[in-house]
Amino acid sequence: MKNYLIAGGAGFIGCNLAERLINNGDHVTIIDDLSTGTLNNLRKISSNIEFIEKDICDIYDLNGFDAIYHLACIANPSDYTRKPLETLSSGSFGTDNLLKIAKRSGAKFYYFSSSEIYGHHEPKDGSISESSESKIKILHSRSPYYISKMFSEEYVKAYSKKNNIEYLIIRPFNIYGNNMDSKSQYGRVITNFIKWSVNNEPVCINGNGNQIRSFCHVNDLIDALITLDKLSQFKNNVINIGNPQPIKIIDLAKLILHITNSSSKIVFKDEIEYEPAFRNPDISLIKDWIGWNPQIMLNAGLEDLINQNKNGD
Numbered sequence: 400m401k402n403y404l405i406a407g408g409a410g411f412i413g414c415n416l417a418e419r420l421i422n423n424g425d426h427v428t429i430i431d432d433l434s435t436g437t438l439n440n441l442r443k444i445s446s447n448i449e450f451i452e453k454d455i456c457d458i459y460d461l462n463g464f465d466a467i468y469h470l471a472c473i474a475n476p477s478d479y480t481r482k483p484l485e486t487l488s489s490g491s492f493g494t495d496n497l498l499k500i501a502k503r504s505g506a507k508f509y510y511f512s513s514s515e516i517y518g519h520h521e522p523k524d525g526s527i528s529e530s531s532e533s534k535i536k537i538l539h540s541r542s543p544y545y546i547s548k549m550f551s552e553e554y555v556k557a558y559s560k561k562n563n564i565e566y567l568i569i570r571p572f573n574i575y576g577n578n579m580d581s582k583s584q585y586g587r588v589i590t591n592f593i594k595w596s597v598n599n600e601p602v603c604i605n606g607n608g609n610q611i612r613s614f615c616h617v618n619d620l621i622d623a624l625i626t627l628d629k630l631s632q633f634k635n636n637v638i639n640i641g642n643p644q645p646i647k648i649i650d651l652a653k654l655i656l657h658i659t660n661s662s663s664k665i666v667f668k669d670e671i672e673y674e675p676a677f678r679n680p681d682i683s684l685i686k687d688w689i690g691w692n693p694q695i696m697l698n699a700g701l702e703d704l705i706n707q708n709k710n711g712d
Contacts, residue, residue, distance in 0.1 A: 401425045402507075404464045405445055406455050406497055408448075408472030409436025411579050412511070415617045416468060416624060421447045422474050423625070428464070430455060434485075440578050445471060455493035459559070461500045466507040466628060469497050473549075474513075475587070476541060476671075483543035490547030491554070498558045508566040509624070510555045514641070514678050515545040516570065521677045525645070529570070541673050547690060552637070565633040570625075572641025572680045576617030576700065577707070589614065589701070592652055595706050596661035606670030608649025613679045615642040616695035617658035623691045630689070641680035642693040654698070 403420055407413045409430030413436065417427045421444045428449040429441070443446065451458075455471045472489050473479045477485040494510070501508040517527050518535035535545060552568050559566040576588045595602045623640050646654075652665055685691050 400649070401465040402428070402463060403550065404428045404430065404461065404467045404497075406430050406467070406469050406493070406499065407436060408468075409433060409438060409440050409450075410470060410474075411436075411440070412574060412617060412620065413468070413470045414440035414444075414578050414620055416470075417441070417448060418444050419621045419625060428461075430458060430461075431471070435475065435478065456488050458496050458500070462503045464504040464506045466509065467489065467497055467501050467504070468509045468511070468624075469479070469494060469551075470511045472511075472544075476544070479544045480540040483649050485549075486543045487547050490551040494551045495552055495558070497702055498555065498562075498564065501562075501564050502562045502688070506564075506576070508555065508559060508564050510551055510566065510568045512548045512568050512570045512637075513545065513640075514570055514572045514680065515675075516549050516552070517675070517678075518545065519673075521676050526643060526679050526681035527639070527677070529639055529684055533679075536673055537674060556635075559635065566635050567627065567633070568637040570637065570639050570680075571615070571620060572639065572678060573612055573614045574617050574620050574641075575614050579617070579704075588612075588648065588651070589704070591656075592655045593659070593701075593705055594661040596655050596663050597705070597708055599662045599704055602652050602656065602661075602663045603653060603668050604648055604665050605668050605674065606648075606701055607667065608647060608652065608665075609676075610648045610674065611645050611677045612648060612651070613642050613645050614651075614697055615693055616700040619693040619695055622694075623685060623689070626689045626691060634688070636684075638685050638688070639680040639682055640685060640691075641682060643682055644697060645679040646697065648653070653701065655701060655705070658698075658701055689701040
């Protein structure tokens with residue numbers, strides 16, 4: 400049995416990871432200030448975890464973990480545009496605190512970055528690799544989020560090198576699935592489209608709908624994380640995790656309308672300032688490394704999520 404710490408474990412990805420680890424017989428401690436996560440996400444495993452309600456910027460005395468997953472962040476644009484200081488703090492002071500715990504514990508360190516750090520990069524070959532250049536704009540409402548992520552990536556690498564910590568920086572691409580809140584950064588467009596479609600309300604698209612995205616089911620992401628953690632020889636690296644099946648936002652809306660048999664109409668609204676036009680990952684690195692490939696295709700994942708929505712799960 401291993402001892403895991405999940406920072407931000409009451410959020411969407413964190414609660415799914417915690418449940419899988421618990422089911423595998425491991426011990427899980429979750430630290431979360433519940434600013435975006437909820438205790439409801441942990442209802443199935445609440446009796447099997449140790450829960451600490453606290454901001455990661457205010458933790459100093461934890462110890463004794465085999466691995467630490469740093470998922471704590473303010474990820475929804477409507478939240479981090481209102482709370483830039485808190486967003487930047489979690490990616491600086493919070494990351495430093497968690498790395499100190501990793502140093503004391505001799506633990507592996509997993510930092511969850513974001514595909515947002517690629518900015519407005521639009522590759523000619525149709526996918527974004529870990530070595531793709533980043534094209535970002537700073538000093539605007541969205542920049543605190545990806546500046547925080549970029550800083551944390553560099554800090555994790557530098558701190559880990561100095562202190563001999565095994566680390567992995569993960570860049571997820573639009574994760575969706577069970578326990579996904581409509582405010583979540585990961586795949587939030589999916590939850591909005593489903594909600595509107597099921598209620599036969601107008602499905603609102605910002606811009607022309609030609610933005611390209613790819614969506615990875617959370618179960619596939621967790622499969623990758625569990626496999627990575629089993630490696631005996633850990634490689635300090637940066638890695639994309641996502642489903643390299645691109646889809647335009649307009650086509651996503653049409654697909655959800657079809658699955659829900661909805662009478663909703665698509666309505667176009669003003670585009671969101673600085674919204675990236677392209678997000679599709681190159682996953683060659685993780686495929687070569689552990690043989691991972693996403694197994695849940697978008698249609699099947701959406702049908703499952705829509706059924707849960709209708710059943711109130």
